[in-house]
Amino acid sequence: MNLWRKLACVILAVVLCASFAANWLAPAGYARQYREATNAGPSRTHWLGTDEIGRDRFARVLYGTRISLLLAPAAALLSTLMAALIGGLAGYLGGVWARMAVAVTDLFLSLPWLFLLITARALMPLNVSPLISVLVTFLLLGLLGWSTAARVLCTTAGSLRSADFVRQARAAGIPGQRLFWIHVMPNLKPVLYAQFWISIPVFILSEANLGILGLGVAEPMPSWGSLLKELEGLVSLGDEPWKFVPLILLVLVVISFQLLLSRHDEVAA
């Protein structure tokens, strides 16, 4: 592991630990309103100041980080599993199944990701409870983000179908289902790992985009997207620089994932 990857691991570990320790590190919960100190600058009580309704920004950053860092991998897991089932199975079965899977992935890939996501999220109910909005947002990311991975897996599984060891296993009379789960699936693992890691930063960024457009996690629950929405009201860059902390944190985390990603790409290759 080179220096950059070690650094990425340390950054991710620190951010993750801090977000999980939010209950102890934050001065109050993410929804607590200090009505006497609205729009306050950084102070000893509020390290990153407060927002327009007096909520402690540091607390919201910690809790928002926890939500984004927990649910983006969960959505990535869902999309990878869907890709494995749709792409992997279709590639293994070949013929009309593979052609159908390619046609469906082509359809999904021909629609730009952000367009598809924004359209689908806007069509879902927006006036729901914060917890439901979190689930809807990340579920949608998982359900719509499988197409690229499925395409890769379909091709890989297709090439495995004609591999010597699969032919031998088939000739030995191993049934198709067992052949898929015991012989083909383990060989798809490196590609699945790579696709999983690729999806995490993509989903973090997508949630941030949705949040800024007001289609992400509902108030008062924080997420990186809803925290970045505060940048909308900025008049100048140097005015309230502490408002950029969520952006800096997001960039750091995404860069760290990208650095870790290259390791998994090498393994997949």
Add this chain to the structure above:
Amino acid sequence: MRARIAGHALALVATVFLGGLFSATLVRLAPGFDVDEQQLDPHLNAESVQALRAARRQEHNIFQFYFSYMNRAAHGDLGTSLALGQPVRTLLRDRAPLTLRLLAVGLGLGWVAALTLALTAAWLRLSAYDLLTTLVSGTFLCIPAAVLALLSVLWNVPGSLAIALIVFPRIYRYARNLLAKSYSLPHIITARAKGLGEARILFWHVLPGVAPQSLAVAGVSVSMAVGAVIPVEALCGLAGVGQLAWQAALARDLPLLVNITILVTLVTLLANSGADVIGHMVRAQES
């Protein structure tokens, strides 16, 4: 070549048709589809409300709606926007020029920046410069498109620059790897050893080799830019097709959304198919 073009055309028609049907189904299944804000208007009498409900009922059967839409579209009638009350054709015609200009300028700037940095990095072969350009592009890659749109508003720069910054890191990453790979090929190393000038190596040996793959990225970059247009236009207050898509999605405007989905799918597929056909022609000419 003809077979390739015909194959692309067939796939394009089928995908565009399915794309439209997909978006229509998505809107039809969306919660609250039956509810129309107009029905709550106290100025409307019972008959008008009934008429609105009857009009909405016509859209209940998604296949019926979609096939009658296709039939009307074939005769040049794209329907009327439910939310804006204007013909979709007029809305698209009025807003398309701005979006096209935004896309053209954004893509142009993004490509120029990416190729300039990738070429200078490959040419100079300085690790410090390479690290710097990788850091710059990597940072932009990690900033959400919507944040770049907000920053463009904050700094009062055109929205096309935000689009350029969204597509630039992706193009740069690919172009840099492609050029680095090309520069390490045996015939390039031999050309260098024989004392050929850098400019001659670049224009005679490197660029022709990377052209087909670069064309593939050109197709993909159009798709990226089209996706980026929505947050940029929505947040920068630009009245283009991206903002229209945003409004259509929020208002569950079925006719408008179906048309925009078809348009977006068509543009993306045309760009990808065009890049593939041109790339194939370049490869055929080389061989």
